[in-house]
Amino acid sequence: MILLSNSLQKFTFVSIPCTNILGVRLVSGPRCSGRVEVGQWGTVCGAYWDMRDAAVVCRELSCGDAVAAVHDAHFGPGAGPVLKGYANCKGSESTLNECFIRRNNAYCKSHAKDAGSLQKFTFVSIPCTNILGVRLVSGPHCSGRVEVLLGKTWTTVCDADFDQQDAEVVCRELGCGPLVEVLGAAAFGRGEGQVWTEELQCRGNESEIYSCETTSPLQHNCSHDNDVGLICSDSVRLVDGGSRCAGRVEVLHRGQWGTVCDAGWDMRDAAVVCRELDCGEAVDAVHNAHFGPGSGPIWMDNVTCSGSESTLKNCRSAGWGKHNCNQTNNVGIICSVRLVSGPRCSGRVEVLHGKTWTTVCDADFDQQDADVVCRELNCGPPVEVLGAAAFGRGEGQVWTEEIHCRGNESQIYSCETTSSLKHNCSHNNDVGLICSDQQGGGLLTVVILKMLE
Known part of the structure; x- marks a missing residue:
């Protein structure tokens, strides 16, 4: 049994063995969140209020699990009587009424005496949710x-x-x-x-x-x-590399983009970023501001990924904003695939030759080449290879080499190439393809290592 008092003076507490006398509600917050009020709708002192107590209230109100047990009138002070004592729930009770209440708590009484006002109490609040x-x-x-x-x-x-x-x-x-x-x-x-x-x-x-x-x-x-x-948008991006899948690594933290320093930066770290950006496999992990120095905060240093993480933020590091470096130590990466200007798994094929993206001539791109590109993009088998700029005419150069994939390679850069195409190709001959995972229009681009220059 819980007793409430409108008086701030000492008085005698009594208990009676009845149940379901007192109710509980959450006030001044969204549904299933708010200031805890009990009985004739008085507030509860915040002394020792914890997640076990919060769990019971959420359960009693059919509001799912407790998310937090907060204090200091988070949802505003109440105006009614105050529970003179504090709840001591085990967490398994079905109602707050079943919890043992420790009475005459000194913490609550001392706050009550501050100014003789309920506004000085530390009230408890709770957000619970389904x-x-x-x-x-x-x-x-x-x-x-x-x-x-x-x-x-x-x-x-x-x-x-x-x-x-x-x-x-x-x-x-x-x-x-x-x-x-x-x-x-x-x-x-x-x-x-x-x-x-x-x-x-x-x-x-x-x-x-x-x-x-x-x-x-x-x-x-x-x-x-x-x-x-x-x-x-992703919480990591690649900047100043000429494509979405190559460049200086920048991470978003507290609403601000910042850089990563190169202490310990390796291919395992690069692999995580490439995967996070849906950019295929890592081709290179570069150091010393290879793509130019960044600006703003340096968010990460001493990054250590196992290579299996789904996001760079899950990797170990020195801690947000902790570093022993400057912007000349910024890291960068080159991934093997980029997807731009359209849905995944369909589009015009482009390769990165040095620092320049080039289109591919339809006369020298066949089924085996398409098999590898679709595989590298995790897009399932190819559906169709399309010539005559089916996905629009590209810009810049048309690649002057021919890809010779066997069809079983995992990445396009593993395929052999020959130079000096015999065909006089223009952007009217840009090749595109549709992989089985999705059909639509867009730009499908693939990186070729510097060894192909």
Whole structure:
């Protein structure tokens, strides 16, 4: 039994063996978040308030798991009586009423005496949520179908009730860069299981979607044909290398792009960045500001990746902003593939010759060459090789060498080449291809090592 008092003076507490007398609610926050109030709606002192206590309140309110147990009137001070004591829950109770309450807590009494005002109390607050996680599925890194974890079940989200502000929060929570685009109509494929029956109402500045308000039920009759997807920008980029998949490595931290120093930088580190950017395999890991010095903060130094990480931020380093170097030590990489100006797995073929991207003549690009390009891009077998600039005319030079792949190579740079093509090719002959993973228009580009110069 929990007793509340409107008086700040000492008095005698009594207990009676009754149940379900006291209620609990969360006030001044979004659904399933707020200041904890009990009984006749008085507040709870923050002394020793922890995640076990928070878990019980979330459970009692059918609000899922506790996310945090916060203090210091995070959701504002209350105006009613104050629980004179503190909850001491084990965490397994079904209601706060079942927890043992330690009374006459000195911490609470001393704060009450500060000015004789409830405004001086340290009130407890709690955000709890049914949303336990969010992920992007069936797309490259930082892109895909939006799914939220409700309890133990991943559910898709209806495109009619997911907007720019919601997407900004998802990108931020996943450690990706700013939002690029919200896509409806199951752009990343139809999900399975349930479609979420609530609507997110984020302001756009939240750090995680569990902090967003929700409304229920949805007015829309949604199916998996309406699964929403989004594209976030990556939290790592390559700069001043002439393509999206070559250049100086820069990482996004606290909303600002910064550089990486080269102490210990090797091919395993480069492999992680190439994979994160969907740029194929690492060709080279360069040092000493090979692509020019950057500006702004130096975010990472002494990076050590195993090579299997999904993102550079998961690799060990000296810590954000900790370094013993300057911008002349910036790292760079060259990856074997880049994808520009269109959907993945289809487009015009281009190769990097030195520092110049060149198109390839359709007369000297065959099925075996296409097999290797599609394989390198993880795009499945080729569907069709298309000549006559089917994906548009490129710019710059047409490559003056012919690729001779056997068809079983894993990367295009492993194929032999011969120089001095016999054909008089122009951009009207730029070759393109469609791999089986996706069909559409765009630019498909492949790096050839400097050995091919």
